[in-house]
Amino acid sequence: MWSEVKQVLSRMMSSLAFETWIEGTTATMEEHTITIHCTNPMQKSWIETLYMSYIEQAIEKVCGKRMAVKLEAPHELSNEQFMRMWNYMITLEKQTWHLEARVTKVERQMEEIEKEVAQLRERTDFLERLLATDEQPIQKTYIH
Incomplete structure (x- = not known):
């Protein structure tokens, strides 16, 4: 499912922004929540600040419903x-x-x-x- 969301995002964002911030992410899904696993805290902050609305729209498009989105990163800066x-x-x-x-x-x-x-x-x-x-x-x- 996350790969489908990423395909939608790749059409919504500039190719450089997508490759830099989204392409390397993975995600897990629970009942009503998607957790996006970022590679570092900068990626997490950047996605959270600039691209969260895109992600929510893409998830809704792929899943047919709104879902809660959490971001996780391995360590802090x-x-x-x-x-x-x-x-x-x-x-x-x-x-x-x-x-x-x-x-x-x-x-x-x-x-x-x-x-x-x-x-x-x-x-x-x-x-x-x-x-x-x-x-x-x-x-x-x-x-x-």
């Missing part, structure tokens, strides 16, 4: 370690969002270029057909 890692991860997330926006912009530009190339091909094809006809050339008359 000091507050200073946590804050350093947290700030670093926020910086990485912002960079990821910025890069994804740039990629989207380039994709749009490529689509426009592809449209222009298609138009040029149509014009070229038309001219080639026109030149390939056996008709007599048009006589031009010049008036002086």
